[in-house]
Amino acid sequence: MAATTRTTTPAREAGDTWLADWARHPELAHQVWDMDGLAPIHCTHWLAAEAQLSVALQALRRIPQRHRGPLLLDPDLDTAWWLVAPDAAEELADVRLLTVHPAGWPLHCPPTRRPAAGRFWLHAPDGRGRLTDPVHLASALGPGGPRILAEAFG
Template sequence: MDGLAPIHATRWLAAEAQLNVALTAFGRLPRSRRGPFLVDPGLDTAWWLVPLDAAEELRDLVPIVVRPVDWPLHCPPVDRPAGGRFWHVAPDGSGLLTDPAYLAAAVGPAAGRLPAEAL
């Protein structure tokens, strides 16, 4: 994978979805709840970086596959595309990850409705 670095998920998990599903959900997420979001149009796939405990919260969402701890996500540099991938929202060093409750609401059966804690 030319220009991509395999970054092993040890402080976050990668939540993977088909690109159309991911982009639709991305548009429903409040900016304040959007963490790093990696896109690969050639593979028709995107990944959100989510907290380590997000797997349980997202496990019943058919459109999302949460990759396990230590799974290598092949990433481009944060400032430019590489290997057909680019950061739609790049990691910025703040530690912000995509909020799994909001991601579930954006993708799940009640897509588009905010979680109760947002009200």
């Protein structure tokens, strides 16, 4: 009797499914990730708040874990993107160190559990839809940005 071979599709990460759901073509996003590419995910149910990488990492230390959402990094571009609520643009407007991209802007994302094209999730979407709290993000960066520690001046 011949053995039966079953082919199964590997289970998708909940974060990948959540992220791809916001793509214009969710299945295409998964196919791009299967080829180790970046999928364009348009900001429709969240916005991307962009910062210089070092600034984002400094801010990360000041934001309590429970108020952090997904954070995408691209060291080659020296850039990081926080995912924030669609109404966060007004709250973050005075934060000079952030650029909040408008609704519909495409953020080119890797899958949630592995890097692609140099980008990776420091804090990946987990499928529950948690976003970074804009109040805590603004507080971590302040209107004028983080200050240089007094110890730096000797």
